[in-house]
Amino acid sequence: MRREPIQLKTGDTESVIHERTRCSRLDSPPEFAAGELLSEDTLRRNLKYAGKGLKVFKGSRLFPPEVISVGESTRIDEGVFIYGGAGVDIGCNVHIAAGAAIIGGGECRIGDFAGISARALIITGLEDINSGKPTNPTVPPECRVVKRGKVSVGAHAVVFAGAIVLPNVEIGEGAVVAAGAIVHHDLKPWRVYAGNPLVQVGARREGDIKKIAAMIR
Numbered sequence: 117m118r119r120e121p122i123q124l125k126t127g128d129t130e131s132v133i134h135e136r137t138r139c140s141r142l143d144s145p146p147e148f149a150a151g152e153l154l155s156e157d158t159l160r161r162n163l164k165y166a167g168k169g170l171k172v173f174k175g176s177r178l179f180p181p182e183v184i185s186v187g188e189s190t191r192i193d194e195g196v197f198i199y200g201g202a203g204v205d206i207g208c209n210v211h212i213a214a215g216a217a218i219i220g221g222g223e224c225r226i227g228d229f230a231g232i233s234a235r236a237l238i239i240t241g242l243e244d245i246n247s248g249k250p251t252n253p254t255v256p257p258e259c260r261v262v263k264r265g266k267v268s269v270g271a272h273a274v275v276f277a278g279a280i281v282l283p284n285v286e287i288g289e290g291a292v293v294a295a296g297a298i299v300h301h302d303l304k305p306w307r308v309y310a311g312n313p314l315v316q317v318g319a320r321r322e323g324d325i326k327k328i329a330a331m332i333r
């Protein structure tokens with residue numbers, strides 16, 4: 117099928133998605149249709165806060181919604197799993213890609229324009245394996261010790277595909293975690309980190325990035 121060229125407004129990736137959705141509905145069986153969005157009304161009625169223009173694809177799971185806040189123009193793709201725990205607060209213009217997850221029952225804050233790539237995992241709480249008690253949720257709470265913590269991902273930070281962020285870590289503004297890395301300590305702003313163990317491999321242009329972001333918002 118021939119596709120008409122798509123006119124994009126600055127920063128408007130959503131029209132691409134909608135164009136694809138229209139095309140696939142025309143020539144694919146429903147099993148292969150592109151994803152659909154939850155309605156704005158559903159998001160506003162159930163989430164603690166839902167910003168204007170928020171897009172959450174059906175097939176993601178945000179549970180329990182009343183402890184999860186998501187800001188304006190953020191996009192949460194199909195297959196994302198967010199356990200709200202002690203509170204999850206996601207800023208504006210954030211993208212959380214397919215298969216990413218926030219788990220562990222603690223707190224999580226994600227700043228504006230941050231990106232969480234496919235299958236990245238943010239863990240906000242862990243079993244205490246040194247408590248001398250058994251682990252896992254089938255064990256009654258009084259026989260088990262879970263340490264809940266907090267993860268903070270700064271504005272403009274990127275956690276690339278398959279990376280794992282452990283509890284009580286602060287990823288500084290604009291910092292980047294390369295694919296497959298494990299983050300077990302705080303990361304300085306606007307640096308790029310890769311490998312296991314994690315080392316700094318680069319730096320980003322804070323001024324340029326912020327200038328463009330200011331034009332978008």
Ligand SMILES: CC(C)(COP(=O)(O)OP(=O)(O)OC[C@H]1O[C@@H](n2cnc3c(N)ncnc32)[C@H](O)[C@@H]1OP(=O)(O)O)[C@@H](O)C(=O)NCCC(=O)NCCS
Nearest residue numbers: 233234276277292293294295296297308310311312317318
């Ligand atoms: C983080 C990333 C963007 C870094 O890119 P970059 O700034 O262009 O850096 P470079 O590719 O020049 O790599 C710098 C160094 O880090 C190393 N490095 C890069 N990515 C790495 C990774 N994932 N794990 C381990 N080392 C890595 C490179 O080998 C290089 O080391 P060297 O200087 O010894 O040769 C990129 O490596 C990455 O992880 N991409 C994954 C993107 C992704 O997940 N996309 C999916 C969703 S968009």
